[in-house]
Amino acid sequence: MTEPTLRGADPTTVRTALEDDDPFPGSAGFAGAVDGRLVRDVLGRVPLFVDGASETGGDPVWAFEPTALEEPTLFPAGAAAPADGPLPDPESGWALPDPDPLEGDAALEALEGAIQMATDAVRDDDREIAVAFSGGVDSALVAELLDAPLYVVGFPDSHDVEAARTAADAMGRDLTVVDLEPADLERAVPEVARATGRTNAMDIQIALPLYLVGERVAADGFDALAVGQGADELFGGYEKVVRLDHRVDAETVRGAVREQLRSLPDQLPRDVLTIEATGLEPVAPFLHDTVVEAALRLPDDLLADADERKRGFRRVASRYLPDEVATRDKKAVQYGSLVARELDRLARQAGYKRRMDDHVTKYVASLLEDRDTDPTA
Template structure:
């Protein structure tokens, strides 16, 4: 048996020995298991229901002998949003580190997980100041990575080799930012990186939701698109022998979040209202309520990418710059 990631059943994390016993005594039980995993045994392979762990089969499937044998569909007892988040973070907190920016998504995870945290941003950037202040307020163990312009250029060259859409400026800037998180994790012996991915889509975090003509439909589209983002982020993490663990993309949390009406998620000009309400019970209200820039902007990576674009003769064509890097890295 080869297990990458972790498996749980009804809120109990299983050890590798537990998994081996289950496969031997009750293999059908795997179909009811949650977690973030790619599991191989005999001529079979299984991947977690949301496809958090990268693999060569479709998310949520069990394949044996090259054919789909069953679907993975965990069905833990129903619970409210707060219990769902606390349980999801708790299941992931026995090891690893937290990607921390000081915003409500990562701060709630960090406050519950009690793990080392890492923040990324160029010197003087918004995210570094915000993360440092939040960490002091919460008493967190925070490491700060401050890449140089040259290191950002190298990170971009590295990530365009592996992300699905290498010439998309937003994807490339997010991937570059996350690459510094993953590199720090790998250098410090962490395989699992707890991160806040999915919170914006599930709870209504993007600024454009404030003026959306059909918020429910837009949220649904963004939730469905999140698999593409997960593939991008995991490709970057894999470069450093790590993976992003996503408590908000947990069966319990997703189910609880999707039961909340769209109008409750963005209410009175406040985005992610339900998540902030839960967060206020676990972290300082000042952090739970504050708005934050997206990671590529708050870290300064986006601005640096534009500077590199101009320095390399592309003026305002960031996509042109990324296309040139991608061609060079792929030998075209």
Template sequence: MCGIAGAAGKDSEKSVRKMLEVIRHRGPDGSGIFSQSGISIGNVLLKITGEKTQPISNCGALTYNGEIYNFREIAKALDLKTDSDSETLFEMIKSGGIETAVGELDGDYAFAYIENGKISLVRDPAGVKPLYYSTGNGFAFASEKKALYTIGESKSEIKTLKPGHMLTFCAGNIIEKKVSGFPSGEILAKDAQDLLFEAIERSVKKRQFVPCAIAFSGGLDSSLLAALCRDAKLYSAGMAGSHDIGQTEKAAMLLELSDNLHLHELTMDELESAIPAVIRAIESCDPMKVSIALPLFFASKDAHRDGFRVMLSGQGADELFAGYKRYESMKPSELGIALKKDLDNIAENNLERDDAVTMANSVELRVPYLDRNVIELALRIAPELKIHNGIRKYILRLAAGKILPDELVWKEKKAAQYSSGIYSAMEKIARKNGYRGERALGRYLGELKQQD
């Protein structure tokens, strides 16, 4: 896991150095730059898998952010002896080309490959790993928008590479096309819960790391992850006395994992001091986004303090299995369309925020529910099994019932921004700082962003 950046044109190496400095929090373990034919690419490294430094070069060059979970099988097929997923990806591209390589990958990634004056950018099909680019002052790309701002790019000039897409830049021309996605199949109405449990179990096993942490709220999604990864430490943060504090303690007790729980009861002063850092990390002053990001910011900060580099999250389960209240009133046909749309937008709505706030603390976030096989299976499950008799995430609850106590399986959980008590606490902080009336919180956060 790391941060990547690159630029084409005059002073490209200087631009890349400036961008890497801005995103150094994503990779405190090292950095590197490679230049060729007026193009420079670079990397800041958070060492998790293998010892290979980046960028990797041999005629072409690669800089890569992510995790490829089947790289050992691919390396074996290539007769390649390595402990590095980045080296495996490089050899795949050299062997069969980018699109062929992407077709074989099982993982979450964003990478750039340069050869013969051409830059190719690629992003995983769910958009778990972020990638942005700009054509304002030449061509440049980076893992975070703020890196592009530092070389003079304006907000209007920065674009997001779409999930599952490849962008090619050569001689001033850009071509973008879709190279990966999630194929549909026959709709499942039988055996779905067994297949789903097995798929999630495999996904968690792939993403387990020693040592591993879990962003734990005590709800269904994170409780299932905890039950499948019982050696992980559970990190939770909320305002003192909030619903989440009691829920996480009770859930950990029911799972017999109380000794693994690290609970952070936030004070108003702690919250107020962290808000500017979160706004800076997620590059947004939207009250809802900030309130959702704050518990994860503290959880990942605490995990980093305790020596963890990998954290699992339940992100994606609501979009795949109909967890939001707004889904309840939909007919099955409407629900299927709405879920697919929300999956298509999950990177922009949620994943980029979560990646930014955890990587601000040099912690890699892994999302087992957005595993390729889990997504493809979820898309095949009939909508009637996702909301059944008014029960949201019905099929996921049935699957989780294999290892979770009933109290956790069937309990409804409030939205994180409210159950953590953070949204209302931020409103109080805004009032304390003299902000009153309509959109007071938004105006307060906006002022903080301008001061940054």
């Protein structure tokens, strides 16, 4: 079977999007080759890499996975350029729009309708789907609207396992707990590093829980893993979008949220490649074009303030979830699962002390080197 040259959309959709300068043609992201051009959607939801080692004048070398290339470089999001040409600038094909915000109820109705449309599209696909569930509002709303089985991953005393249990109880849902032990991290680190092409500590810490829950979901016979990715970036989930401090350039909450959206093209390939490495298809309903368009029209007061983040999103979620789940804060997955803590402990036990610069990254690189040297290790 021939490997498709375009993922996430059909060629006609992409051609029309180029002709109409439409960044959101109704897909969940796309990338690949169309009519001799490489394309990647404006949020970079589908990974696409070009080979920096390919010789000028030869056949263009690109791939959907970094492992297929000698020197993989991410093709810029929002770009469309000849496959044999130089690397284009980000958003040179499509730009992230900046529409006027809707007011109050109109913004909430548009957001709810978009989320319903995106989750309906997922349910209409003929796939067996499970949900990576942390007990937070993002994954809880995905779980409720997809009515799919729930899986949580973490060490036995972790925040995420306890939060997922209480949320599942409140929702009247069964929950599968994937309990971790340190050996799971040692085994999985080289697989994650190889699949993503990354060894830095933060990326590996974030990806490990996805990989380990995905392994279990795949072993249980599912085809796809649904995640709540994108909610924090889209709906104002970060403290810095309220503080407007040195970490952002914007002077408004909406402007700061747009800055966070532009971080997705670098983050999402890590998550997509990690899930795909388990044999599953990643499903992220909140990153569907319809939801992104609705999120871009949320006003400041439905994004975040000093008292509450993701305000509009939580109001929509409260129509489907118990209040205790819809209003719940969460920890980042690497901390909530205790993966970051345990990976740090393993690094120190292996002699990579905290006084060393970036000691966990060095430990990750050592595990990858050991596995490459001895594949049976």
